Amino acid sequence: MIQEFKSKGKKYLIGLVWLFLLLWPLLGINADGTLTFVKAFSVWLYIVCASMIVVTIYIIHKKGLTLKLTKPLSSARNKIYAYTASMPKPLLFSIIGIIAFLFPFFTERYAQDVAINVLIYICLGLGLNIVVGMAGLLDLGYIAFYGVGAYTYALLNTFYGISFWLSLPIAAGFSGIAGCIVGYPTLRMRGDYLAIVTLGFGEIIRIVFNNWMQLTNGPNGILGIKPPSVIIPNFTNGFSLEYLYLKKLHYLYYVALILAIFTIIVVARLSASRIGRAWEAIREDETAAEMMGVNTFSLKLLAYAAGAVLGGIAGSFFAARMRFVSPESFTFIESAMVLSMVVLGGMGSIPGIILGVIALIALPEVFREFELYRMLAFGASMTLMMLFRPKGIIPSKRMGVRSEEKEE
Amino acid sequence: MEYFIQQLINGLTLGGIYALIALGYTMVYGIIQLINFAHGEFFAAGGYMGVILLSFLSANGYLATYPWLCLSGAIILSMAYCSLLATGVEKIAYKPLRKSSRLSVLLSALGMSIFIQNGLMLTQGVYDKAYPTIFSQGGFDFGNIKVSYMQIVMLLITILLLILLNLLVFKTRIGKAMRATAQDKTMSSLVGIKSDRIISLTFIIGASLAAAAGIMVGMYYGSVGYTMGFVPGIKAFAAAVLGGIGNITGAMIGGFLIGMIEIFGAGYISSEYKDVFAFIILIGVLYFMPTGIMGENIDDTRV
Known part of the structure; x- marks a missing residue:
């Protein structure tokens, strides 16, 4: 488990460094002959924060902690599916038709x-x-x-x-x-x-x-x-x-x-x-x-x-x-x-x-x-x-x- | 006659560009049977890197004093940048999909292409960026035939890169490993070739050639735009198909041929429809001889 996290984390860090290397020349080398880091860094920081959130959600999801949240949701979705499937097709279509x-x-x-x-x-x-x-x-x-x-x-x-x-x-x-x-x-x-x-x-x-x-x-x-x-x-x-x-x-x-x-x-x-x-x-x-x-x-x-x-x-x-x-x-x-x-x-x-x-x-x-x-x-x-x-x-x-x- | 020779020289210059881009398509296709849709975008990114680096150097005054050093530095750096970009694209969008259907790989490549194109637009602006002038506009005059310095420089760089690539692929151990992987991935990995690394390397080589082409196109036409990768990308793909996809020598020949056809078509038939000729060649080649000039072996699933 820890081993897996270590290798994944390493990949993740390499990915972030790689992203910065790609971003900086586009945003940091200016035509007036100056070099800036702030702009590229701030954009990069946004992306890092967003990706952190995604990764955290992913880890929580992997550990099964979201099950409490997703279980009622998915059961509700299944119920809706079952309900719409049990409804006669003409009725379903006419409801959609009337809404349209x-x-x-x-x-x-x-x-x-x-x-x-x-x-x-x-x-x-x-x-x-x-x-x-x-x-x-x-x-x-x-x-x-x-x-x-x-x-x-x-x-x-x-x-x-x-x-x-x-x-x-x-x-x-x-x-x-x-x-x-x-x-x-x-x-x-x-x-x-x-x-x-x-x-x-x-x-x-x-x-x-x-x-x-x-x-x-x-x-x-x-x-x-x-x-x-x-x-x-x-x-x-x-x-x-x-x-x-x-x-x-x-x-x-x-x-x-x-x-x-x-x-x-x-x-x-x-x-x-x-x-x-x-x-x-x-x-x-x-x-x-x-x-x-x-x-x-x-x-x-x-x-x-x-x-x-x-x-x-x-x-x-x-x-x-x-x-x-x-x-x-x-x-x-x-x-x-x-x-x-x-x-x-x-x-x-x-x-x-x-x-x-x-x-x-x-x-x-x-x-x-x-x-x-x-x-x-x-x-x-x-x-x-x-x-x-x-x-x-x-x-x-x-x-x-x-x-x-x-x-x- | 003079007009003909003039067009021939223009065609050679343009054809060199197509040859450089076509090599990336053909090498990637040869090794993993994928049309790398994002390849045109590597070309555009190369062009943008060139304009960024060269205007930076020109603002600091280095460009006027050491033009050759600056140019070669800019080309090498933008090649490195595009290699970085290509490795990333390969790792994210292509590698996880190597076992899935061709349609999904193609679409993921298309998505990457749109992503990079818009990334360039967002960071560099919607409008075209002008290249700083490096070499004087003049050239040699032979009667009515004009050869600009720029064209000579472009041809020299193209030929140099093509020779280097040939040496790499046909004379070194890495090249041998690449050719082995292209022939049979399973077998080559059994004899100890790390196929993943070779595939990454192929992407890197293709992207850096495209980056060099991007800089040269930027210098030749004087500006770059974020949509510049699309049409040359398709034409270079046509060149790769014309030469026989998967075949490196074929792609070089095909590139020069497509360049010539475009320039002569524009010169003698119609300049408005110059983009159409490459497409017609592409369709004609695929219809009548899908193996291309050099006749790469193609099985049923590929065509």
């Missing part, structure tokens, strides 16, 4: 704005989930399809004045085609190579958006996109139909809600279907799946296209809501964000991904003062999550051990 429906009545603009963001990212996360979580193909350029959807609606609307609802299927179709074009040459590869090639394709699509001045107006973006509209009957002068543009935020919230619910239903149905099972077979062991008669290539392409279609729908809505698109919204870091939502939440599990999206979009809004440190914490939490809970917050039920792992 009533949300704008009790909240401010700001909260609605965040909620719309959450809903868009739920669409994106679930779309990526088809590719990464279900079919097991790591895609780092997913945001490109979001961009294709956004630009399709933006261009159709500004050039031809086509309405949101009409261009939604067109945008979805274009993104699906883009997905097939990207997927066809890349899907022969596996694992890491696939990841890096999809990243390359994502960048290519963004560079094209950025440079095709005649069509996309380059880095300046496209302005003046119309929001979604609905046709309502007007009874003031007899009977007539007229367009109402949904400019108000809470109307947009409902559009986003409809799209998110649509996406959830599609993904849930797909995952329960024959195709979903085939995807999971490919994820678990591609060679074995092929042996069993699964047409791996076309199914992988289908997964890609399906993910792209959902991304494109989300993208169209994004364009309609912002009323402005520019290539800057579709950078690699957005792909990484969506991917980490999927991974943090738990690949392949729909409630997990919804939770992951809420954790990554809504939580940073709560800690608004630490805005600067947001991406730093995000990167660190991605690594820590992989180290301590690689299956995500709510792991998928049907997730086996990957064939590569067994070989090692």
Whole structure:
């Protein structure tokens, strides 16, 4: 026991010294030719204190002293789980649905704005989930399809004045085609190579958006996109139909809600279907799946296209809501964000991904003062999550051990 | 013709940079089959260390009197800094995950990359940092062909580092141990090679080469920014794949080729799409000959 603490403590101390060595040159060597220690030391001291607290909690936890605290908590959690599991599913869904429906009545603009963001990212996360979580193909350029959807609606609307609802299927179709074009040459590869090639394709699509001045107006973006509209009957002068543009935020919230619910239903149905099972077979062991008669290539392409279609729908809505698109919204870091939502939440599990999206979009809004440190914490939490809970917050039920792992 | 030769020289300079970064990717991939996503960030950290050290030295007036000494000192120190950074990243983010699935290692690498990038941003500021001028802007003129002093210095440093690396890998005991570990980790540890130490060493070598490349890029373009690691990182990865990933000579050749392709593509086809060429090469190589030029043996799980 003591031996273990000694070796661990030594490692911990070396780690702290190492951290100081890394921090000091960044903060202590000044461009005016002076050396300072105070700034680096104070930052370092903060980190040391924080890590001390974590380590103390860890030691207490290891010794079993927290059992008194965690036991009632975990039993309460289990009770909630059991209760929700025993509830009939339609009831549970309708409760969530009613809460989501009533949300704008009790909240401010700001909260609605965040909620719309959450809903868009739920669409994106679930779309990526088809590719990464279900079919097991790591895609780092997913945001490109979001961009294709956004630009399709933006261009159709500004050039031809086509309405949101009409261009939604067109945008979805274009993104699906883009997905097939990207997927066809890349899907022969596996694992890491696939990841890096999809990243390359994502960048290519963004560079094209950025440079095709005649069509996309380059880095300046496209302005003046119309929001979604609905046709309502007007009874003031007899009977007539007229367009109402949904400019108000809470109307947009409902559009986003409809799209998110649509996406959830599609993904849930797909995952329960024959195709979903085939995807999971490919994820678990591609060679074995092929042996069993699964047409791996076309199914992988289908997964890609399906993910792209959902991304494109989300993208169209994004364009309609912002009323402005520019290539800057579709950078690699957005792909990484969506991917980490999927991974943090738990690949392949729909409630997990919804939770992951809420954790990554809504939580940073709560800690608004630490805005600067947001991406730093995000990167660190991605690594820590992989180290301590690689299956995500709510792991998928049907997730086996990957064939590569067994070989090692 | 003169334009062609001018582009060739520019391509060589840029290609040397890509070769230096690509070596880090290829060595790490060769030894633990991992795409080190944070590698581009080592390159950026090297660039930042260079600007910090050189502006410190220039403010104290040393840079004007001993430019060569200051430059080599800055390069060596920033190489040391990036080695320190790389060992830490390897110990924290990669070593505990060596037995888990590739996806989780890749994501943990991605997380580290974002972390370092934002760490640099928070400590060094959002805006680009300007490099102090070390060498005069002039150069040699051969007719219409211009070769700046900076380009010559860069090429010399690159070639020196590449020769040193070749000597280390192919002529020393450590190099032999590295090659053995890359071939078979279990077998090499059975004959007494400490594979963990070799893996750390690989990360250190790769990161220090990237750091040197970072300083040179900073001096060449005159400034560094915290996002500078991403695009060169991908291009260098393309170079490593082009040369045959895991193959050191291949990465050098691939780096120079990618540099040339980019410069010639920008010069003769379109300068707006210059970033696209490397990606197209990457996709084309992976599609048509995934083993690359030097033909490293790749099994089913890798591609």
